[in-house]
Amino acid sequence: MLASKDELIALEKGFWTGDEAFYKANADKECLVAFPEMAQTMSNADLAATAKKPHRWKNLQIEPKGFVEPGSDIVMLTYEARATRSTGEPYAALVSTGYVRRADGWKMMFHSQAPLPTGKARKSGLGEGSSKKAD
Template sequence: MSNKEIAATVKDGARWQDLEIELKGLVTPSYDTAILSYEARAKRQNGEPYAALVSTGYAKRDGRWKMVFHQQTPQA
């Protein structure tokens, strides 16, 4: 998907409620990369609970951390 297509999937008001994040791990393969692993729990806008294991990767570019990877694996 292009950046424009991804941005179009985000709708106003479709936000998580009562978000809780528990860090599970941090890996720094090099001085300018980092991968966070965490468990996220929240409620959807309709009140339905949601939980996922999440990994997010970052790269440092021009002195700033930029997200370069993100994935979620929903939990039952």
């Protein structure tokens, strides 16, 4: 079964805006995460616990950059994300997420973020005043 890029983008939006239940339902048993301040394998429960605080992000914008499906049960997605933290602070990152297909759907098994500058002058076109917004 081939992955749908739209389906995976919808999952990504859920990981940015969803709650603990969303994480539990859509992350694999273990997930390798890599951020500048940490890199580790997290259990489904530990990863879900990171989403306890509601309304963590708003004004989420996602611009896909790459999508590969090396097999029928593995897919990698890379995109640029821009969002506003609940504190009002802007955030931008180049994000890569790996999914594995399980009997009950695609599950996140890898996630990495590399922060980007949040200024308006950028090449991608997803600037502060852009009309490209994710709902």
